[in-house]
Amino acid sequence: METLRKHCTLLSLFAVLYLAFLYVPVLLLPLFSFNDNIYVTLPLKGFTLKWYENLLANSSLQAAIWASIKVGVGVASISTVLGLMAARAMTRYRLPFRRSIYALIMLPLVIPYMVIGVSSLVILRRALDVDLSLWTVGLSHVLITVPLSMLVLMARMEGFDRSLEEASRDLGDSAWTSFRRVTLPLVMPGIVSSLLLCFITSFDEYLLAFFLAGSETTLPIFIFGSLRFPAKIPDVLALGSLILMVSIVLVVFAEWLRRRGVAGSDSSVI
Amino acid sequence: MTQPANSRPMISLQSVSKRFGNFAAVDSATFDIAPGEFFSLLGPSGCGKTTLLRMIGGFERQSEGDILIDGEPMGIRPPNQRPTNMVFQSYAIFPHLDIAENIAYGLVNRGFDKATISKKVAQALEMVRLGGLGNRRTNQISGGQRQRVALARAIVCEPKVLLLDEPLGALDKKLREEMQIELRQLQKSLGITFIFVTHDQEEALSLSDRIAVMARGQVLQIDTATALYERPNCREVAGFIGNMNFFEGRISSVANGVAAIEIGPGQHVRVAASGSSAPGQVAILAIRPEKIDAAATMPQGNGSISANVIKARALAGSYLGDRSLILAEWREGTAPVSVSLQNRKAQIGAETFAAEAPIWLTWPVEAGVLLNN
Numbered sequence: 001m002e003t004l005r006k007h008c009t010l011l012s013l014f015a016v017l018y019l020a021f022l023y024v025p026v027l028l029l030p031l032f033s034f035n036d037n038i039y040v041t042l043p044l045k046g047f048t049l050k051w052y053e054n055l056l057a058n059s060s061l062q063a064a065i066w067a068s069i070k071v072g073v074g075v076a077s078i079s080t081v082l083g084l085m086a087a088r089a090m091t092r093y094r095l096p097f098r099r100s101i102y103a104l105i106m107l108p109l110v111i112p113y114m115v116i117g118v119s120s121l122v123i124l125r126r127a128l129d130v131d132l133s134l135w136t137v138g139l140s141h142v143l144i145t146v147p148l149s150m151l152v153l154m155a156r157m158e159g160f161d162r163s164l165e166e167a168s169r170d171l172g173d174s175a176w177t178s179f180r181r182v183t184l185p186l187v188m189p190g191i192v193s194s195l196l197l198c199f200i201t202s203f204d205e206y207l208l209a210f211f212l213a214g215s216e217t218t219l220p221i222f223i224f225g226s227l228r229f230p231a232k233i234p235d236v237l238a239l240g241s242l243i244l245m246v247s248i249v250l251v252v253f254a255e256w257l258r259r260r261g262v263a264g265s266d267s268s269v270i
Numbered sequence: 271m272t273q274p275a276n277s278r279p280m281i282s283l284q285s286v287s288k289r290f291g292n293f294a295a296v297d298s299a300t301f302d303i304a305p306g307e308f309f310s311l312l313g314p315s316g317c318g319k320t321t322l323l324r325m326i327g328g329f330e331r332q333s334e335g336d337i338l339i340d341g342e343p344m345g346i347r348p349p350n351q352r353p354t355n356m357v358f359q360s361y362a363i364f365p366h367l368d369i370a371e372n373i374a375y376g377l378v379n380r381g382f383d384k385a386t387i388s389k390k391v392a393q394a395l396e397m398v399r400l401g402g403l404g405n406r407r408t409n410q411i412s413g414g415q416r417q418r419v420a421l422a423r424a425i426v427c428e429p430k431v432l433l434l435d436e437p438l439g440a441l442d443k444k445l446r447e448e449m450q451i452e453l454r455q456l457q458k459s460l461g462i463t464f465i466f467v468t469h470d471q472e473e474a475l476s477l478s479d480r481i482a483v484m485a486r487g488q489v490l491q492i493d494t495a496t497a498l499y500e501r502p503n504c505r506e507v508a509g510f511i512g513n514m515n516f517f518e519g520r521i522s523s524v525a526n527g528v529a530a531i532e533i534g535p536g537q538h539v540r541v542a543a544s545g546s547s548a549p550g551q552v553a554i555l556a557i558r559p560e561k562i563d564a565a566a567t568m569p570q571g572n573g574s575i576s577a578n579v580i581k582a583r584a585l586a587g588s589y590l591g592d593r594s595l596i597l598a599e600w601r602e603g604t605a606p607v608s609v610s611l612q613n614r615k616a617q618i619g620a621e622t623f624a625a626e627a628p629i630w631l632t633w634p635v636e637a638g639v640l641l642n643n
Contacts (some may be wrong), residue, residue, distance in 0.1 A: 160365075166329055167348040167362035171427060172379030180374075185366045 029244060033237040040233060051238035061239070064222035069133050071218060075141040076198040082142070083149025083194055084187070090150070091157040092165075106147045116140060119210035124212070133212025140208040145198040147180050152197060155188030157183075189257075196254050200247070272348060277296045278341055280305040280431060280463045281326065285335035288321050295321045297487040298335070303431075303465065303480075305340075308457050310466045310474040313484035314510070319467045320435055322484070322620045325346070325457055326465065328352045334604075342431055350379070355424035356433040359440075370395070370404030395424040397456070414445045431463045438473065450477055471511055471612050475499070483507050486499040497620050499558075510555045514563070515607045516641075517555040521547055528635060531555055534601050541576045541638040554641040559610040561637040564596060565630045578638070580631045582607060584623040589613075598629050607631060 032040050036048040055061060086105060087233050089095060108116065124130045162184070168178040184191075206220035215223060223239070226232040279302035285432035288296040296318040303309045311319035324330040326337055328607045337344045339353055345476075349356075355376070364372050370391050377387045395401050398418035403411065408438035411419070416438060424432055437445045437453075454477055457464045468474050473482050475495040490519050491503045500509035505516065519533035521543075541555045569579060582600035593613055599608040609631060623629050 034495045054600075161362060163358045163360050163362040164364060166349070167356070167358055167423075168363070168375070170327060170354075170356045170581050171376030171423065174350060175348075177379075182364060 025245065029237055030241040031045070033234065035234075038231060038234060048063045052235040052242075054235050055238055057107035058235070061222060061235075062218070064217045064219045065146075067134055067216060070143065071138045071193045072199040072203040072222075075145055075202040076195045079142050079145040079149045079198045080191060080194045082146050083153050083198075084191065084203050086146070086150045087153035087157050091152055092162075105150060109147045113144070113207040114184075116143065120208070121137045121142075121211050132212055132216075134167070134213065134216050134218070136212040136214070137209045137216070137218060139201075140212050141198075141202040141205060142150060144205070144208070145201050148197050149194040152194045153187060153190045157186045160186050192254050196250060261265055277304075279303060279338075280307070281309075281342075281465070282336065282338040283326075283335070286322070286325060286332050286337055287334040288318070288325060288330060288332040293317075294487045296325070296332075297443075299489050300335075301353075301489065301492055301615075302465060303365070305463055306461045308454070308464045308466065308477060310481045311470060311484060312481050312510075313476040315469055317484040318487040319469075321482050323356075323433050323435055323467045327354050327356045329356075332584045333570065344347070353430040353476070354433055355429035356366045356435065357417075357420045357424050357428050357437045359435045359437065359497075360421040360436075361440075363416050363419055363423075365408050367408070368404070369400065369408065369411065369432075370529065371420055372408065373423045373426055374403075375423060380427070387611060388457060390426055394426040397425070398422045398452075411443055414449065417441065417449060417628055421453075425460065425462070429462065431465060432457075434464060434466045434467070436467055438470075439467075446473075449627060457472070465487060471591055475511070484509060485510070500555065501639060502641070504569060504643055508639065510639065511608075513559050513608060515557050515559065516605070519553060519555075520548050521551045521553050523549055529640060531640075531642065535598060537580070537601075539638070540635045541640045544640055544642075547640065551642070554643070556639045556641050557633055559595070560593075560612075562607070562609045562633045564598070564609045564611060564623065564629050565632070566627065568630055569632055570635055577632050577634055580607075582629050584627050584629045585627055586625060587623055591633050596623055596629070601630070616618040 019153055027043055031044075033051055034047050034049070035044050035162060036043075036046040036050075090098065090102060117140070120136070120143075124132065124136055130136060165178055168182040169175070173181060181227075206224060209218045209221055210224075219227075223236055226236050281303040283299050286292060286299045292367050299322060300587055311322060314321045318455075321330055325332050326339075326344075327352075328344065328347055331346055334641045344352060362586050364375065367375070370388075373391045373394050374387050377390055391404065392401075393405055400415060400418055400422070403415070406418070408419075417440075417515055420425065420437070436542060438449050439452060439547070441449060443630065450473060453464075466474070467473065475498075476616055478495060480492060480494055481498055483490045491498060491507045493501075498511050502511065502514075508514045508516075517531065517533045517539055519531040519539075521529050522538060523530045524543050524547050527543050528540050529547045530538045530540050532538055533555070547553070568581075570575075580600045582598035585597040585606055587596045591613070594611045596609045596611065598609060599606045
């Protein structure tokens with residue numbers, strides 16, 4: 001009894017420390033973003049919004065944000081469509097070489113980004129002579145996010161009874177109508193997850209963007225650039241706080257959407 | 271084809287096979303199903319009955335042969351272009367739609383207007399006694415109700431043939447029996463051809479006009495319930511439907527349509543001969559437990575040609591209320607013979623036959639069935 005209780009207290013302590021380790025740095029970010037001091041040190045000086053005002057005035061920052069959003073949205077859409085097709089093929093057909101194909105699609109997850117970045121650079125510049133731009137960044141991001149999307153969507157596709165799709169064919173749907181009326185609504189939560197996951201992955205990816213952006217600047221590249229100037233660090237803190245807030249809103253929205261999808265009726269299908 | 275049009279079979283299977291490499295899931299099935307028939311495919315799991323049903327519905331492509339529905343060859347037509355509808359084993363109720371939307375699903379594809387659809391849906395709900403539940407979510411109804419939704423959803427499309435893949439498998443015993451009666455009534459009133467897959471022989475016997483017994487991809491016998499039970503055509507069917515005792519031996523003589531089989535040294539049993547019976551053939555006599563009578567003393571008229579008599583040794587008896595089951599061994603090393611006695615009189619029962627006591631088994635010649643394998 002005594003040892004059990006000791007065990008529990010130790011475990012609780014571990015849990016608290018672990019959570020603190022995870023989230024305290026994240027919580028410090030907004031705190032220091034309102035602090036009237038160039039240096040990120042305690043004690044706090046005074047409350048200020050001037051770092052946020054700096055952000056509004058900084059047009060190269062806004063260009064970088066806009067570039068990252070464009071790439072992220074494009075990558076999320078393309079990867080999710082590709083991931084959906086791959087997941088369907090993997091779960092619904094008897095493919096020859098299924099396992100090898102699966103392994104090949106998943107491979108980018110375990111190849112260091114450094115390797116992908118360098119080899120992409122060589123191929124794009126030397127072999128194909130393509131100019132580096134946001135397009136090439138997006139291309140490399142699609143490469144690394146398709147496996148994520150496929151994983152999420154395969155889990156979803158395997159999660160529902162195959163005879164649902166057969167039933168819709170039986171009730172007169174063509175292959176495409178069946179996909180639209182049954183498969184799509186049922187995998188929708190997976191699609192939303194995939195879109196978010198791919199967007200976030202692309203949005204904060206630095207290494208590939210650094211290799212392949214050419215003269216363009218995405219948000220992570222901009223932030224790393226700013227860190228070289230101590231005076232700009234509070235700006236970065238303010239920016240980080242904003243991104244944190246948007247992320248929370250996005251995740252809450254996605255969760256709300258998912259729950260609604262599970263509980264609510266979708267009469268648009270008829 | 272000299273048959274008149276109205277006796278054309280609804281389903282005609284012509285050497286339909288499904289092969290996976292060397293393995294034949296369904297091996298050259300050839301038979302017809304009449305319009306309005308309640309037809310069952312019965313067999314143990316893995317016998318190919320579901321594969322055959324799925325080929326008729328268009329969910330599996332046959333490796334050989336063709337399936338004609340109402341005279342039309344189906345070839346490789348997808349399910350949406352066949353005049354069939356299926357009730358799936360898992361019911362396959364769409365979880366993102368409510369009950370009424372589920373039932374309306376197929377009607378939408380047939381281009382009915384909204385008013386017609388809602389009228390037909392309401393009728394279908396009434397028919398399966400789910401009136402007023404149209405707006406329920408699919409997770410708010412019971413297993414039996416889900417089964418009825420699946421049924422209504424298929425029937426509302428007015429198929430020529432309704433395919434049912436073990437639709438009662440997931441229900442408890444009482445609900446199952448209720449649904450069996452409802453299914454049968456529904457089929458009678460609609461006149462639709464039903465093809466019903468089941469591994470439950472009682473279910474098949476009580477529901478069907480005809481039953482195809484399958485094993486290892488082969489169709490062994492197609493007959494009415496009575497014929498399957500009374501005149502099985504092979505040992506496998508005989509053993510699968512109900513209980514059966516087998517006596518193996520060689521035909522020693524055939525006379526007046528009766529074959530005598532030597533089942534042991536000097537021990538003969540007689541059974542109605544088949545056309546091809548000839549002395550020397552290996553043969554099996556099959557006899558149902560309830561067709562054997564048992565007595566503790568040697569019966570009168572022993573040796574008359576109208577009855578078989580075998581002396582055996584009682585092994586065990588169990589009293590089951592309405593009847594008693596007795597196991598008796600007539601020769602060491604053979605499977606015990608089971609005898610089922612109706613307990614009409616108070617004194618007849620398991621306790622009448624003490625273990626190890628001699629017991630005389632008798633049955634009329636016409637009660638047995640001669641099998642070749």
